[in-house]
Amino acid sequence: KAGVTQTPRYLIKTRGQQVTLSCSPISGHRSVSWYQQTPGQGLQFLFEYFSETQRNKGNFPGRFSGRQFSNSRSEMNVSTLELGDSALYLCASSHGTAVGQAQYFGPGTRLLVL
């Protein structure tokens, strides 16, 4: 099976712009979660989508949003970019949200905001 894929891998934006990141989960996986990773804060949970519905959300401002399509692919959008949004954005998929499910991560999208 192909792994989790994320596009683009690298992105440079300027403050105030918006950005959309894409994630394709492993075939058959219905849950997609998004994380932000920075040296200062580590890996922090943004949100999780399951069957096109947002199930859980972390403590990020409303500028961060996402959606999931019927084929389980997911997109994450960040509006009005700030310098502090520079980070590695990782998505992870799992078969479901049942107890004991491991997550499978993509390689990430590295976003640099200038």
Place this chain on the structure above:
Amino acid sequence: GNSVTQMEGPVTLSEEAFLTINCTYTATGYPSLFWYVQYPGEGLQLLLKATKADDKGSNKGFEATYRKETTSFHLEKGSVQVSDSAVYFCAPPPYGNNRLAFGKGNQVVVIP
């Protein structure tokens, strides 16, 4: 909710040395526990997991035993290699709004 505590900070050791990274958990019941590894420039990979108390997960020479007496899930490897240099994260299963911020993990640097 379920949570884990991992001693954060870099770990530097020589090739063939013994590695141990501590992880303790607080949980209702005995949820599955996981160790993930992140190699430079990559996303996280599942390293091993244990699904119940006294279960031992193992992979690539790494082992971790789910010990309910000490509520621990320490990661160990008897003889590390330079290729084991990575960041290691201990995590509970991700569900509910108690979903773990994985934190910074443990940066392991193995010197030849």
